[in-house]
Amino acid sequence: MAITSSSDEKLEIARQFGADITVNYREHADWAGQLMSLTDNAGADVIIETAGQDTLGQSIAAAAVNGRIAVIGVTPGQRSPIPDYVSLVLRNVTIRGIANGSREMFLDLIRAIESNGIQTVVAKTFTFDEAPEAFAFLAPAQHLGKILIGFDRR
Structure with missing residues (x-):
């Protein structure tokens, strides 16, 4: 399991809870690249995208072949959500929204x-x-x- 945070303290707690890979996105602006490096370019099979439009492109870049991205919430941003459309298609990534239930x-x-x-x-x-x-x-x-x-x- 991999997790990103801007806090080294939170990442340490995540490791205590079982995270294998932790990435501080303030230290690694290209956190997707860092994750790919730490997984020998395998990427993440499942990504929970909670930050919104500005980070969706990095989530796509961090996804494994046949990876799945679950988008929780709709946070508007400044950048295009899909900057690398070719990677999305070639890696067969699935993006699915998750809404609140009853x-x-x-x-x-x-x-x-x-x-x-x-x-x-x-x-x-x-x-x-x-x-x-x-x-x-x-x-x-x-x-x-x-x-x-x-x-x-x-």
Whole structure:
């Protein structure tokens, strides 16, 4: 498993959770090239694209032959999402959007997490009254894990 981040601290935690390859994208602006180098040009079979239009081109460049890219969210950007159309076609990369599911699907997910004992990393918990503080905590993107609002901290 490979992961990118701008934080060496977060990358170290990712290694502790089992990441084999970590790339700091602030140190390696061409993080796709770095990933390809670290995988002997094999690339990633599955990529979870969360940053949006500006990084989709790098995700395509980091994809393995027959790789799949799951795009979560629609973050507008400044650059073309597909700068290397030829690589996309020649490597047979599949790009698929993932949208939010229904409330019922979310409840199914929660039950699956509970029944399988999956632990979620929680950065910090806030009450509803502390929602502005929660958003301020989120803004610099220095946290690792989920930020929860509305849960009783007792």
